[in-house]
Amino acid sequence: MFLERTRKANQKTGWIEVIAGSMFSGKTEELIRRLRRAEFAKQKVEIFKPSIDVRYSEEDVVSHNANAIRSTPVSSSSNILLLATDVDVVGIDEAQFFDNGIVDVCTTLANNGVRVIVAGLDMDFMGRPFGPMPALFAIAEDVTKVHAICTHCGELAQYSYRKSQNKGVVLLGEKDIYEPLCRKCYNEATENDKNNQ
Numbered sequence: 001m002f003l004e005r006t007r008k009a010n011q012k013t014g015w016i017e018v019i020a021g022s023m024f025s026g027k028t029e030e031l032i033r034r035l036r037r038a039e040f041a042k043q044k045v046e047i048f049k050p051s052i053d054v055r056y057s058e059e060d061v062v063s064h065n066a067n068a069i070r071s072t073p074v075s076s077s078s079n080i081l082l083l084a085t086d087v088d089v090v091g092i093d094e095a096q097f098f099d100n101g102i103v104d105v106c107t108t109l110a111n112n113g114v115r116v117i118v119a120g121l122d123m124d125f126m127g128r129p130f131g132p133m134p135a136l137f138a139i140a141e142d143v144t145k146v147h148a149i150c151t152h153c154g155e156l157a158q159y160s161y162r163k164s165q166n167k168g169v170v171l172l173g174e175k176d177i178y179e180p181l182c183r184k185c186y187n188e189a190t191e192n193d194k195n196n197q
């Protein structure tokens, strides 16, 4: 399981943590859990998310269980550096929707002594690595993969299967559109879709 590093007083050492998984894998809940613990430790926390994700609330990082924490929507990764001043911890949610500049932003923050916790989808609905996530995996000190439960067979799920036939990479939605599936069930479902076209 994931254990936080502890920050010694007056020792400004930054690092990068990534939390990744499919839809409904609990990655935002895990991000919120870590951020709350930092708040309990009296650390200054700022949270950002891409302004594209307006599914729930403009100002809150909200996970599916409505365990909300205040966040700032930003249109570009470079805005994070402008807004994250004098903080100990920066949380970034839905990182897969950010531009590739997010990689340098995370590095700069960590080099400046900030603990950076990034959460995002590792794969899109086609099972392809999503946006800047592979690069974020590469530069992080620590990567945690979280899993949903396959709605077909109960195994651990790592795919976000899209029930709709819309093929755009970005289609915001919930259980009406996406379903977590394991590798076997995902392959069966996509094979079925091909045969039904």
Ligand code: ZN
Pocket (backbone or CB within 6 Å): 150, 151, 152, 153, 154, 155, 181, 182, 183, 184, 185, 186
């Ligand atoms: Zn399955």
